[in-house]
Amino acid sequence: RKEVEQDPGPFNVPEGATVAFNCTYSNSASQSFFWYRQDCRKEPKLLMSVYSSGNEDGRFTAQLNRASQYISLLIRDSKLSDSATYLCVVMGDTDKLIFGTGTRLQVFP
């Protein structure tokens, strides 16, 4: 079983739609959680950290459920520029990041 699992997609949604991505992780000792964004043939960039209380940054909302070992990302009012691969990332009791394989989002006009 992979340490971090995501639905690879692709998710094809129209502009303005709301879309949600889910991710599960296997190591209950994991300490920190993130969503990274990766554009085609580019390096990953931090989108947002994920906190137990849930957090929001503009159109993006992240949730963490430690009991179920589950992380989510909600994107409201999708823009064409949101098209990318979204990587669910977990940091365990060491400081290395464990990446999911990513969920591809394509927003169409």
Next chain:
Amino acid sequence: GAGVSQSPSNKVTEKGKDVELRCDPISGHTALYWYRQSLGQGLEFLIYFQGNSAPDKSGLPSDRFSAERTGGSVSTLTIQRTQQEDSAVYLCASSLSSGGAYEQFFGPGTRLTVL
């Protein structure tokens, strides 16, 4: 300011040759990480340096892979006797310190192709 830089951006080599990949982290960042991303695969941790501590080499796939970080700054990842399965994008990241509170900033990567 300057971000993480990596060189070369692309490297094509023949099977069996050695290659060296370079990473210049953001100035002042004490933590440096190497990852690789194979086609259609997620990013895979390779090795991690934090200050003067012994590096965490737990992700290196074989003893053909090694890395060093000189003077707490520049890092070199060396792959000896390259194999076709080593073909991937090798990404370097740095952060101000270790731990989840510190964002890891990634370089643009080195795309390695082993023929």
